[in-house]
Amino acid sequence: MAKRVFTAVVGAVALVVVVWAVKFYSENLRGIGPSVTKPPGDISEVINMTGMPLRVPAGFSIEIFAKDLPGVRVMEKDPFGNWWVSQTSEGMISLLEVQDGKVVRHDPVFRGLRKPHGLAFDPQSPFMLYFAEEDKISRVPTYSEGPPEKIADLPAGDGHFTRTIGFGPDDRLYVSIGSSCNVCIELDNRRAKIFSMNRDGSDFKEFARGLRNAVFFDWSYVDGKMWATExxxxxxxxDVPPDEINVIEEGKNYGWPTCYGKNIHDTDFDKNTYVRNPCMEPFEMPSHVDIPAHSAALGLAFIPEEGWPEEYWYDLIVAYHGSWNRSVPTGYKVVRIKLDAHGKYEGTEDFIAGWLTKDGALGRPVDIVTEPGGVMYITDDKAGVIYKVAYRGSVAEKDVSDLIHVSEPRPDQVIARPVVVAGEARGNWYFEASFPIEILDGDGSSLGVGIAQAQGEWMTTDFVPFRTTIDYKTPKHPNGTVVFRKDNPSGLPEHDAELRVPVRFPGGKEEPRASGGCFVGGCSGQICSDTPDAVSTCEWTEAYACYRAAKCERQTDGACGWTQTPELLACIQSAK
Known part of the structure; x- marks a missing residue:
C-alpha cells in the first residue's frame, strides 16, 4: 500500500513538473530558435552579390566589410585606420588591417581572455587601447610588445558578463556593469550600475544605478549627455517590460529592480506596500524611449551632420540583437530613433531589416559606429561579420553598377590635388563623348567640377574608358564625395543617374606650417629642411598630399623635419 502511495506521489510530482516545463517553454522559450540555431545561410556569400536579403533605405548601400570573425562584438578604429574588435565568445581581441578602405588581413592579437567586450582608445594617447573583460579593465600600447596593465577589478560570476567602456567628454573612463540575475536585490554593490574613473583606474566611483543591463552607451554631440540602451x-x-533607451545623468536611479519603463512599479517582484509611489521622479528616472520587450537593444550611435541626409541629423541608430525568450521572435534589425535637435523623441522606423527569416536568423546586429561622410559599420556576432553601410545620395536607388565602373579614386581613398579620376562607362552614360564629375565637401558644398572625356568611340552600348584630372578648392572637412553624373541633355529626372564615391582629404591647409627656421620645399611641398630653396624631382605620389596639414619644425635632434603626429602617420599609411 505504502509503495503504491509513494509511486502515485512521485507520478503526480513528475506530472506537475512536466506541465510546468511545458507551460514555461510555451510562454518564454517558444521563440528561442533564431537566437541559438545555426544561421540558415552564410550571409557573407549572399549580401555582396545581391544586397539581399537585408533591406536598407533608398539612397543607402550595404556590403560585407569583414568576415570570418566569430562572436565579433565591439569595434574601435585606431589612428592608422585599422580596426580592433572583441570576439567575446572566442576570448580574444583581433586587429583588422585596412588598405584603401578594404580589410586585407585580420589577426588575433590577444588570446585567452575572459569574455572580452568593451574597447576604447585613450583620446590623450590615441594608440593606448583599453579593453574590458568580465572581471577587469586593462590597457596596452598597440603595435608594441608591451604587456597589458590591469587598472581596475570588476565583479564576475553569474548573470550579465559583458563590460562596455568608453571615454566621456569629461576625459574620464566609464564602464557599465550588468546585474547578476534577472531580477533581485544585489549583494555586490557594483552590480547594475555605471561607474567612472580616471584613466589609470583611480577614483573609481558610481555614476548611475538601477540599470539592469546597459550593455552599450554613447554621448550626444549636441549636449554631451550619455545615452544608454537597457x-x-x-x-x-x-510584451512587458519594455527595453529602454535612457539619458543617463550622474547620481540618478533608473529603477531596476523595482521599476521599469515610464516609472511602472514591478509588483511581480516587489511586494512591499508604500506610502508613496516608489517609481516616480525625482526618486526614479523614467525611460526616455520605450522599445518593444525582448528586442535586446545593444549598440547605439548618433548620426553626424557631415555627409548624411539632413533628415537624419541628430537621430540615433540602434541595433536590436533579437529575442530569445518571446513566443514570437522580435528584433533582429537596426532601427532609426528619430530625435529633434534637442533630443526629443519623434518616432522609430526600421533602418536595416531582413536578418530574421522564416528559416531562422541570418545574423544578429550588435555594435554600431557612425562616421562623417555617410558611413556606418555594424558588427554581427551570429554571422561573424562586419557590415559597411554607405549613403550614396538620393538617386542611388537606381542601380548603376552595370553602367559605370570607377578605378580611380577608390572608396575612402585619400585624394591628392589635383585628383586623377578614371574608369569606364557605357556609351549611353556619355553625351558628346563626355560627362560631368563633381567633388563635394563633407557638408555637400561643391569644391570643383571636371569633365570626363571618353578615351574611345562612345557611340556604343559597350564600356568606354574615361580619364581626367580635376583640381578642387581647399576642403573644410576631412571627408568628401566624388560624384560621377550621367550626362543628361534632356534634363528629364527619369534620365538622371549618378555614382558616388566617398573619399578623404589630406587636410585643410594649402601649405604646411613651418617654424624654427625650417622651410618647406620640393615640387609638391613634401620636403622639410633648413634651406628655403630645396628642390626635388617633380613626381607626384598621394602621400605628398598628407604634408599639407603637417608641421615642419625643429625635431629633438635639432634637425628640421615633419612632426610625426598620429594624423600624419595615418594619412601616409592610407595613401600607400
Whole structure:
C-alpha cells in the first residue's frame, strides 16, 4: 500500500513538473530558435552579390566589410585606420588591417581572455587601447610588445558578463556593469550600475544605478549627455517590460529592480506596500524611449551632420540583437530613433531589416559606429561579420553598377590635388563623348567640377574608358564625395543617374606650417629642411598630399623635419 502511495506521489510530482516545463517553454522559450540555431545561410556569400536579403533605405548601400570573425562584438578604429574588435565568445581581441578602405588581413592579437567586450582608445594617447573583460579593465600600447596593465577589478560570476567602456567628454573612463540575475536585490554593490574613473583606474566611483543591463552607451554631440540602451527583465510575458533607451545623468536611479519603463512599479517582484509611489521622479528616472520587450537593444550611435541626409541629423541608430525568450521572435534589425535637435523623441522606423527569416536568423546586429561622410559599420556576432553601410545620395536607388565602373579614386581613398579620376562607362552614360564629375565637401558644398572625356568611340552600348584630372578648392572637412553624373541633355529626372564615391582629404591647409627656421620645399611641398630653396624631382605620389596639414619644425635632434603626429602617420599609411 505504502509503495503504491509513494509511486502515485512521485507520478503526480513528475506530472506537475512536466506541465510546468511545458507551460514555461510555451510562454518564454517558444521563440528561442533564431537566437541559438545555426544561421540558415552564410550571409557573407549572399549580401555582396545581391544586397539581399537585408533591406536598407533608398539612397543607402550595404556590403560585407569583414568576415570570418566569430562572436565579433565591439569595434574601435585606431589612428592608422585599422580596426580592433572583441570576439567575446572566442576570448580574444583581433586587429583588422585596412588598405584603401578594404580589410586585407585580420589577426588575433590577444588570446585567452575572459569574455572580452568593451574597447576604447585613450583620446590623450590615441594608440593606448583599453579593453574590458568580465572581471577587469586593462590597457596596452598597440603595435608594441608591451604587456597589458590591469587598472581596475570588476565583479564576475553569474548573470550579465559583458563590460562596455568608453571615454566621456569629461576625459574620464566609464564602464557599465550588468546585474547578476534577472531580477533581485544585489549583494555586490557594483552590480547594475555605471561607474567612472580616471584613466589609470583611480577614483573609481558610481555614476548611475538601477540599470539592469546597459550593455552599450554613447554621448550626444549636441549636449554631451550619455545615452544608454537597457534590457528589461524577463518572465513577465511577451510584451512587458519594455527595453529602454535612457539619458543617463550622474547620481540618478533608473529603477531596476523595482521599476521599469515610464516609472511602472514591478509588483511581480516587489511586494512591499508604500506610502508613496516608489517609481516616480525625482526618486526614479523614467525611460526616455520605450522599445518593444525582448528586442535586446545593444549598440547605439548618433548620426553626424557631415555627409548624411539632413533628415537624419541628430537621430540615433540602434541595433536590436533579437529575442530569445518571446513566443514570437522580435528584433533582429537596426532601427532609426528619430530625435529633434534637442533630443526629443519623434518616432522609430526600421533602418536595416531582413536578418530574421522564416528559416531562422541570418545574423544578429550588435555594435554600431557612425562616421562623417555617410558611413556606418555594424558588427554581427551570429554571422561573424562586419557590415559597411554607405549613403550614396538620393538617386542611388537606381542601380548603376552595370553602367559605370570607377578605378580611380577608390572608396575612402585619400585624394591628392589635383585628383586623377578614371574608369569606364557605357556609351549611353556619355553625351558628346563626355560627362560631368563633381567633388563635394563633407557638408555637400561643391569644391570643383571636371569633365570626363571618353578615351574611345562612345557611340556604343559597350564600356568606354574615361580619364581626367580635376583640381578642387581647399576642403573644410576631412571627408568628401566624388560624384560621377550621367550626362543628361534632356534634363528629364527619369534620365538622371549618378555614382558616388566617398573619399578623404589630406587636410585643410594649402601649405604646411613651418617654424624654427625650417622651410618647406620640393615640387609638391613634401620636403622639410633648413634651406628655403630645396628642390626635388617633380613626381607626384598621394602621400605628398598628407604634408599639407603637417608641421615642419625643429625635431629633438635639432634637425628640421615633419612632426610625426598620429594624423600624419595615418594619412601616409592610407595613401600607400
Amino acid at each position: 534590457m528589461g527583465r524577463d518572465l513577465l510575458g511577451d
